Amino acid sequence: xxxxxxxxxxxxxxxxxxxxxxxxxxxxxxxxxxxxxxxxxxxxxxxxxxxxxxxxxxxxxxxxxxxxxxxxxxxxxxxxxxxxxxxxxxxxxxxxxxxxxxxxxxxxxxxx
Amino acid sequence: xxxxxxxxxxxxxxxxxxxxxxxxxxxxxxxxxxxxxxxxxxxxxxxxxxxxxxxxxxxxxxxxxxxxxxxxxxxxxxxxxxxxxxxxxxxxxxxxxxxxxxxxxxxxxxxxxxxxx
Numbered sequence: 001x002x003x004x005x006x007x008x009x010x011x012x013x014x015x016x017x018x019x020x021x022x023x024x025x026x027x028x029x030x031x032x033x034x035x036x037x038x039x040x041x042x043x044x045x046x047x048x049x050x051x052x053x054x055x056x057x058x059x060x061x062x063x064x065x066x067x068x069x070x071x072x073x074x075x076x077x078x079x080x081x082x083x084x085x086x087x088x089x090x091x092x093x094x095x096x097x098x099x100x101x102x103x104x105x106x107x108x109x110x111x112x
Numbered sequence: 113x114x115x116x117x118x119x120x121x122x123x124x125x126x127x128x129x130x131x132x133x134x135x136x137x138x139x140x141x142x143x144x145x146x147x148x149x150x151x152x153x154x155x156x157x158x159x160x161x162x163x164x165x166x167x168x169x170x171x172x173x174x175x176x177x178x179x180x181x182x183x184x185x186x187x188x189x190x191x192x193x194x195x196x197x198x199x200x201x202x203x204x205x206x207x208x209x210x211x212x213x214x215x216x217x218x219x220x221x222x223x224x225x226x227x228x229x
Contacts (some may be wrong), residue, residue, distance in 0.1 A: 023174050032216050043116070043202050043220030044155075051213070089155065095208065098143065098216055104154040 006103025023090035116221035137205030142188040
C-alpha cells in the first residue's frame with residue numbers, strides 16, 4: 001500500500017518567516033495530494049490540495065508544489081503569523097479510492 | 113451549512129467495556145470515514161461507509177466495527193476496550209452526488225477523545 005513520509009516533525013519559526021514542510025509518497029499511481037491543518041481541540045481542515053496534472057498551486061500565503069518524478073510534494077507558507085501555529089498533515093490518494101494515506105504530521109510553531 | 117458533528121466529545125471507560133461513538137455528516141454527504149489519531153501513530157484509517165455499506169476497511173481488529181444509517185449518520189463501536197484504544201476518534205464526511213473531484217475532499221468533525229483506564 002501507499003506510504004507517506006513527512007518532515008520535519010516539528011518546525012519552529014519567527015513571525016514573518018517562511019515555513020516549508022516536505023512529504024514523499026511511494027505509490028506512483030497516487031494522483032491527489034491534500035494538506036490538512038489541525039488546530040488544538042479541532043479536527044483537521046483541508047487548506048489546499050493539488051492533483052498530479054499540476055506542478056504548483058497557490059492560495060494567498062500558502063502554496064503546494066509537486067514533483068511526480070521524485071514522488072515528493074511540499075507545503076510553503078510565507079509571511080507566517082501566530083495563527084498559522086498548528087499541526088499540518090500531508091496525504092496522498094489514488095483517484096476513486098477516496099481513502100488518503102496521511103503523513104505523521106508537522107507541528108508548526110510561529111513565535112510572535 | 114452545519115459541519116460534521118461528533119458525540120460525545122469526551123469519554124472515559126475502563127478496560128473490558130464497550131463504547132459507541134456517533135457521527136452526523138454534512139447534509140447531503142453520503143460517505144463517512146473513521147480515523148484513529150494517536151501521538152505516536154498519527155491518523156490511522158479505520159473504515160469507510162457509503163450508502164449504508166462498508167466500502168473500505170483499514171487494518172484494525174474485529175473489536176472495531178461500524179455502521180451507517182439511511183440518513184448517512186454513522187456509529188462506530190469498540191468492544192472489549194484495551195488501554196491502547198485510548199485515542200482521538202475522528203469522523204470525516206464527503207461525497208455529494210455529482211460532486212466530481214470535490215468528492216475526494218474530507219470534512220472532519222472535532223472528534224471524540226476516548227480514555228481507557
